[in-house]
Amino acid sequence: MSAHGSDSTIDVASTEEAPAQDVEKAVDKGKQAASAGVQVADADPYEVKLTPEEDPKNMTKFRRWLAVMVISxxxxxxxxxxxxASFTEAGTMADFHVSHEVAILGVSLFVQGLGLGPLLAGPLSELYGRNIVYRASFFFFWVFTFPVAFPPDMATFLVFRWITGFCGAAFLSVAGGSIGDMFANHEVATPMAIFTVSPFVGPAVGPLVAGFITQNTNWRWVYRVFIIWNFIQFVCIVAFVRETYVPVLLKWKAARLRKSENESRYWAPLDRHQGLWHSIQQSCYVPFKLIILDRMALLLDLWSALLLGILYLAFQVFPIIFGQGHHFNVQSVGMTFLGIGLGMVVAVACTPLWNALYRRETARHNGNPPPEMRLIIGMVGAVIVPISLYWLAFTTYPHVHWIVPIISSVFLGIGIVFCFTAVFTYLVVAYRPVAASAMAGNTFVRTSFAAAFPLFAGQMYDALGTVGATALLAGLTTVIAPLPFIFYRYGARIRASSRFAA
Structure with a gap:
């Protein structure tokens, strides 16, 4: 998603590709030249430009939308x-004779891999393009799922769960940029909304699929099904997704011209990049520097991390609420996550309404609205989340009909997406000079919480009960709920004293 667009969805994912600042300048320059279709008068005549026919935005609509669906x-x-993996824990405990806490690591280590993967996937995509990263990462994601499906012991299972998470991270850190490459700002909102909802709904659908499989076969078939799915997905990536990253297309064109015209002076901006090691250093150093030194970025990261932690905590909590409390079988417990998934789809369906609001605000500020405008959707989400959690907490009694807490989870899904959208878009706009690093830091903090929360779910719910433990989570979200309201009012003043913010 373009960081310069006026649509709320346009701001989220373009920065997750983590480009270095020098490449960002090259991208802007290349895109301007490509859209103009002419040589800049004072430019080096041997600097390569894309023609309009070579611009990814000018691919056929069918091909662009096909790529969007494959990436999503x-x-x-x-x-x-x-x-x-949350629904394979009982099977791994029985087969490998491990404790529940060790079995939960199947989820935690995968999520931690998702958080660390972008630190490598981003720099690689800067230098070699998006497609080679997609193909390599998903190929290894497929290959390394075999040891997960056929593990000789628990250690092998856990190690390769982390590796597969690390490999799959490319589609959360790079993929949004491909959509920004293929669609102009005025048309990117719809495809980006579709992409945005896919990684949010995925965690809600995973238990649904795993519940049906484990109920009717055994836990190993969960991963065998993913092996089949991964292979089909890999074939689709190879067949239908082409390279769209402008700096790499320019680099390839320069290489062709140097060879075909026997002229070594043709060059592209990426030819003068400082190298992979420099990019990796930047992608690892700047995000943590931002987290440590900028209190506003840190608080926003902690807010989104708490919400993602609660979402992943639900994979341990719903089996307690609906399995033990309402005596649901495994596949029925898996279906209870449909409430959260439905809420997330509803939240994304509200995108046109928020886009209309942002367009009005943009017009009111003469085309230059303050970044704090992006927090309005988060203010709504910050109110919805604790209300839905209190609702869930006090309807977990077995004598309350099971549909009541599931309805509360629909609103939880809506609130989480609203809050995430606010944090992502605000980080992109307010920290534009280091937007990629701001998103990378946020991803690391979020996934760390998501990895840790399931580990103490059982002990917390055993000690406090379903009502007390869920009310505790609701209380935490209540305490942090004023955050978007405070930053909406005082964000400009805080940004003025920040060394990172725009």
């Missing part, structure tokens, strides 16, 4: 695999 389903597949 790949992200959906990865995040579904992250949560599906």
């Amino acid at each position: 389903t790949a992200a959906f597949c990865v995040t579904s695999c992250s949560s599906a």
Whole structure:
């Protein structure tokens, strides 16, 4: 999603590709030249430009939308695999004679891999293009799922769960940029909304799929199904997704011209890049520097991390609420996650309404609205989330009909997406000079919480009960709920004293 667009959905994913600042300048320059279709008068005559026919935005609409669907389903597949392990814990405990806490690591390590993967996937995509990263990452995601499906011991299972999470991270850190490459700002909102919802809904669908499989076969078939799905997805990536990253297309064109015209002076901006090691250093150093030194970025990261932690905590909590409390079987417990998934779809369906609001605000500010405008959707989400959690907490009694807490989870899904959208878009706009690093830091903090929360779910719910433990989570979200309201009012003043913010 373009960081310069006026649509709320346009701001989220373009920065997840983590480009270095020098390449960002090259991208802007290349895109301007491509859209103009002419040589800049004072430019080096040997600097390569794209023609309009070579611009990814000028591919046929069918080909662009096909690529969007393949990329979106790949992200959906990865995040579904992250949560599906929550319904294989009983099987791994029985087969490998491990404790429940060790079995939960199947989810935690995968999610931690998702958080660390972008630190490598981003720099690689800067230098070699998006497609080679997609193909390599998903190929290894497929190959390394075999040891997960056929593990000789628990250690092998856990190690390769982390590796598969690390490999699958490319579709959460790079894929959004491909959509920004293929669609102009005025038409990117719809395809980006479709991509945005896919990794959110994936964790809710994973338990649904795993519940049906484990109920009727055994836990190993969960991963065997993913092996089949991964292979089909990999074939689709190879067949239907072409390279769209402008700096790499320019680099390839320069190489062709140097060879065909026997002229070594042709060059592209990426030819003068400082190298992979420099990019990896930047992608690892700047995000953590931002987290440590900028209090506003840190608080926003912690807010989104708490919400993602609660979402992944639900994979341990719903079996307690509906399995033990309402005596649901495994596949029925898996279906209870449909409430959260439905809420997330509803939240994304509200995108046109928020886009209309942002367009009005943009016009009111003469085309230059403050970044704090992006927090309005988060203010709504910050109110919805604690209300839905209190609702869930006090309807977990077995004598309350099971549909009541599931309805509360629909609103939880809506609130989580609203809050995430606010945090992502605000980080992109307010920290534009280091937007990629801001998103990378946020991803690391979020996934760390998501990895840790399921580990203490059992002890917390045993000690406090379903009402007390869920009310505790609701209380935490209540305490942090004023955050978007505070930053909406005082964000400009805080940004003025920040060394990173725009």
